[in-house]
Amino acid sequence: MLTSLKKIIKFSFENISRNKGLFLTTIFIIVIATSLISGLFVLRHLTNSLVDSLKDKVDISVYFTLNAPEEEIMRVKEQLSQVPEVKEVKYISKEEALTIFKERHKNDPVIMESLEEIGDNPLAAHLNVKAWQASQYEQISNFLESSPFSDIIDKIDYYQNKTIIERLFSISAAVQKVSFIFIIVSAILAVLVAFNTVRLGILDFKKEISIMRLVGASNWFIRGPFVVQGAISGMLAVVISLIIFAVGCWFLTPKIEILSSGFSLFNYFKSHLGSIALIQLVCGLCLGIIPSLFAIRKYLKV
Amino acid sequence: MSLLKQKSKLNNETVVSFQNVTKVYPRNVEALSNVSFKIKKGEFVCLAGRSGSGKTTLLKLLMGEEKPTSGRIFFDGIEVQRLNSKDLPLLRRRIGAIFQDYKLLSSKTVYENIAYVLEVIGFSKKEIDQEVPQVLEIVGLSDCADHFPEELSGGERQRVAIARALITRPELVCADEPTGNLDPYHTRDIIQLLLKIRELGATVILSTHDKEIINSLQKRVITLDKGKIIRDEQRGRFIC
Numbered sequence: 153m154l155t156s157l158k159k160i161i162k163f164s165f166e167n168i169s170r171n172k173g174l175f176l177t178t179i180f181i182i183v184i185a186t187s188l189i190s191g192l193f194v195l196r197h198l199t200n201s202l203v204d205s206l207k208d209k210v211d212i213s214v215y216f217t218l219n220a221p222e223e224e225i226m227r228v229k230e231q232l233s234q235v236p237e238v239k240e241v242k243y244i245s246k247e248e249a250l251t252i253f254k255e256r257h258k259n260d261p262v263i264m265e266s267l268e269e270i271g272d273n274p275l276a277a278h279l280n281v282k283a284w285q286a287s288q289y290e291q292i293s294n295f296l297e298s299s300p301f302s303d304i305i306d307k308i309d310y311y312q313n314k315t316i317i318e319r320l321f322s323i324s325a326a327v328q329k330v331s332f333i334f335i336i337v338s339a340i341l342a343v344l345v346a347f348n349t350v351r352l353g354i355l356d357f358k359k360e361i362s363i364m365r366l367v368g369a370s371n372w373f374i375r376g377p378f379v380v381q382g383a384i385s386g387m388l389a390v391v392i393s394l395i396i397f398a399v400g401c402w403f404l405t406p407k408i409e410i411l412s413s414g415f416s417l418f419n420y421f422k423s424h425l426g427s428i429a430l431i432q433l434v435c436g437l438c439l440g441i442i443p444s445l446f447a448i449r450k451y452l453k454v
Numbered sequence: 455m456s457l458l459k460q461k462s463k464l465n466n467e468t469v470v471s472f473q474n475v476t477k478v479y480p481r482n483v484e485a486l487s488n489v490s491f492k493i494k495k496g497e498f499v500c501l502a503g504r505s506g507s508g509k510t511t512l513l514k515l516l517m518g519e520e521k522p523t524s525g526r527i528f529f530d531g532i533e534v535q536r537l538n539s540k541d542l543p544l545l546r547r548r549i550g551a552i553f554q555d556y557k558l559l560s561s562k563t564v565y566e567n568i569a570y571v572l573e574v575i576g577f578s579k580k581e582i583d584q585e586v587p588q589v590l591e592i593v594g595l596s597d598c599a600d601h602f603p604e605e606l607s608g609g610e611r612q613r614v615a616i617a618r619a620l621i622t623r624p625e626l627v628c629a630d631e632p633t634g635n636l637d638p639y640h641t642r643d644i645i646q647l648l649l650k651i652r653e654l655g656a657t658v659i660l661s662t663h664d665k666e667i668i669n670s671l672q673k674r675v676i677t678l679d680k681g682k683i684i685r686d687e688q689r690g691r692f693i694c
Contacts (some may be wrong), residue, residue, distance in 0.1 A: 159573050170561050363557045366517065367618065368547035369574045371539065452539075454519060 160376030167377055168384065174353050175385060182389035182439045185346035186432040187396055192335040193431060194401075194420065198408065199331040203324040210317050212289055212310045214279040214296060220304040225277055228301045232281060235295060237288035242280040249275040276306060286321030289314075346439045354378065354447035365454040374452065378444040386440030390432045397421065397428065467494045468528075469626055469657045470516065475525030477511050477681075485511040487681040488525070493659065495625075498652045500668050501661040502692060503678035509661040512678070513628045516659075517551060518542045530625065547575055550619025550656070554631035556611040558603040558618075564590070565599040568618050575622065585621055593617040593647060609640030616647050626657045633664060641667065665692040 168175045216225055225243065232241045244252070250273050257263040267274075283289050293310040296302070310317075357378075364374045401421040408417045421428065470493040477486040486508045493499050501509045514520040515527055518534050527534045529545065537545055551557075558567050568589060569582045577585070590596045593613040603611055612632055619627050629648060633641040645667055652658045662668065668675055668691065675690025676683055685693070 155576060155578065166566075167561070360559050360561065363559055364570075364574075365543070366519070366546060366551055366557065367571045367574065368543045368545075369570075370543045373574060 156373065156376075160373070161380055163377035164380035164384065167381055171356075174356065175381070178350055178353055178382075178385045178440070179389045179392065181346045181349040182386055182436050183393045183396070185342040185439055186389055186393045186435045188342040189339050189435050190393070190397065190428050190431050192338055193428070194417070196331060196335055197420065198417070199327060203327055206320065206324055208282075210286070210320055211280045211282045212293065212308060212313065212317075214281060214305060215276050215307040215309070216278060216304050217306045218274075218276050220277065220306075222277065224301065224304055225279070228296075228299075228304075229279055231299070231301075232279065232292070232296075235292065237283050237285075237291050238281060239284045240282040244278050244280060246273050246275055246277045249273075249277065286317050289317060343435075343439065347443045350382070350439065350443035351447040354444055354451075358451050361448060361451040362454040365452060371452050375445065375448050378448055379441050382440030382444045383437055384440075386436035386438075387433070389440070390429070390436040393432055393436070394429060468492050469495050469497075469530055470659070471526075471528040472512070472515075473526040473528075475512075475515065475522045475527055477508075477515060477520065478523045485681050486515070486522075489678075489681070489683055490525075491676055491683060491686060493657060495657055496652070496655060498649070498658045498671070498673040499660070500671060500673055500675045500690065501659060501678065502663065502668055502675050502690070504663055507678040508681040509663075509678055510630055511681075513551075513630050513659065513661055516628060517549060518545060543574070547571070547622060548625055550622065550624035550627040550651075552612070552615050552619050552627065552629040552632045554634040556603070556608075556615045558611060558614055560603055563600050563602055564595060564606070564614050567603070567614055568621055571618055571622055589617045589621045592620065592650070594643075607640075608635050609637070609643060612636060612640065612644055613647065616644065616651075620651060623654070624656060626659070627651050628659045628661075630661045631663070632660070633662065633667065638666075645671070668692040 214228070216228075222245070229241050229243050232238050253275055254264070254267070281292055283292055289310050293308050296305060296308055361374055398418075398421060401418045405416050405418040472489050472491050475486055475489045476484070478484050489508075489512065501512065503509050511520065515522055516529065516534065518537055521535050529549070532545065534545065559570065562570060565586055568586050572582045572585060587596065587599075590599055593616055595610060595613055595617065598606060598610060598614075603614065606614065612635075615632070619629075627648070632648070633644050636644065641664070648658055648660060649671075660667075660671075672689050674688050675685070675692070677685040677690070677693070
């Protein structure tokens with residue numbers, strides 16, 4: 153058994169050294185496939201995080217009358233927190249509202265002068281409410297309007313933003329759907345191309361495989377070297393692919409950070425190195441070994 | 455129990471037995487029709503007949519490359535067509551095969567081609583290094599051990615194929631038109647080697663349509679025509 157294994161490994165290295173072109177082509181194709189597959193996983197994560205950050209920016213504000221007591225507002229906050237549709241409620245006091253307003257309009261002298269002329273803080277305290285889903289904002293708005301606190305509520309800005317909120321949510325759902333389909337189709341294409349290339353490579357050995365059968369070699373003695381060769385190609389492809397991936401992430405990180413407000417691709421790569429390497433290793437080994445086994449099976453019928 | 459271990463009650467002297475064997479290929483092409491014969495241990499048998507008479511099919515059936523449509527084929531008491539894919543290699547290791555197109559592994563050197571059959575059987579490197587040079591010496595190719603098949607002439611390639619068939623000391627050697635692609639000088643060498651194999655104790659089946667070879671050998675000749683045995687003579691001659 154051990155002697156056979158040694159011979160199989162010897163034959164596979166012999167095959168590699170005598171068919172370098174084919175070996176390198178196989179590695180190249182597997183590198184493309186594994187890089188694409190793991191790249192698509194990262195793309196999916198990136199799309200999800202972009203959509204999440206977009207969704208995170210959506211909320212409705214509940215403005216209270218200027219003389220509404222803070223305790224009452226805090227009671228509204230408490231009640232809202234218990235509503236299952238509500239994801240998060242944030243209280244913005246009159247003072248905080250003024251600070252935010254000033255910060256936002258600091259470059260607009262007309263507004264700043266008007267504010268100074270008024271003298272007093274004209275802004276009302278409010279609650280920023282986030283829901284789990286876009287469709288839930290209407291329910292939250294209805295809940296507030298029909299609640300006993302409706303007399304201290306000045307305005308709910310849901311109806312002004314309704315169209316934008318719904319459109320934003322439908323766009324993010326569409327982006328996620330399209331990216332998922334794109335990922336699946338690309339992954340299937342990559343696998344098919346790699347599969348076929350490896351299979352065509354074995355075609356060169358069709359005659360040799362039948363000769364091996366005729367001189368009495370067992371099926372595993374014939375398959376063995378191809379399996380080992382496929383595994384070596386797969387593993388080398390994974391190493392190359394990981395290096396390319398690391399360099400690619402490092403270069404792309406600054407560009408993606410601008411797009412996705414702080415998402416560091418390189419940090420993502422570092423923290424997920426184990427799972428990315430595992431995905432690539434599984435893909436690499438499968439693409440190196442399975443097509444060979446399929447192709448050889450056909451030629452072993454001698 | 456493996457089929458290879460199940461021997462029928464054939465005569466101990468019989469190595470090969472064909473019993474009413476018929477082989478019909480798709481589209482109703484009948485390659486062999488109700489063929490029966492026996493070959494004893496140590497015999498040298500020529501299979502004669504024109505191209506398409508069924509000589510190659512007969513050898514393919516014996517090697518288990520094809521299955522008969524009907525009838526039974528025995529090698530040393532083992533019913534060949536009943537062997538499964540796992541047992542077939544064990545049968546083939548006992549039969550040395552020589553082909554008209556040599557069937558050498560093009561990616562391996564002469565030495566490796568011959569060593570391969572020993573590796574298949576499980577010989578150690580030391581044993582292989584002892585055996586292969588001896589066989590190369592017999593076929594006169596000691597100087598070509600590191601050459602690849604494509605660097606050799608037709609005659610040299612056929613001698614490599616003979617060395618490969620010889621190295622396991624098989625009980626039976628099947629040579630299918632081994633001189634078909636060779637000039638008269640190489641043809642004579644190859645026939646001499648086959649006779650030497652026979653002297654070493656193996657049974658030899660030589661398939662050929664070469665009149666000169668058959669007449670010069672003066673051995674048993676089974677003549678096939680359109681898949682049927684038309685003559686089986688102990689000291690046969692080539693008859694058109």
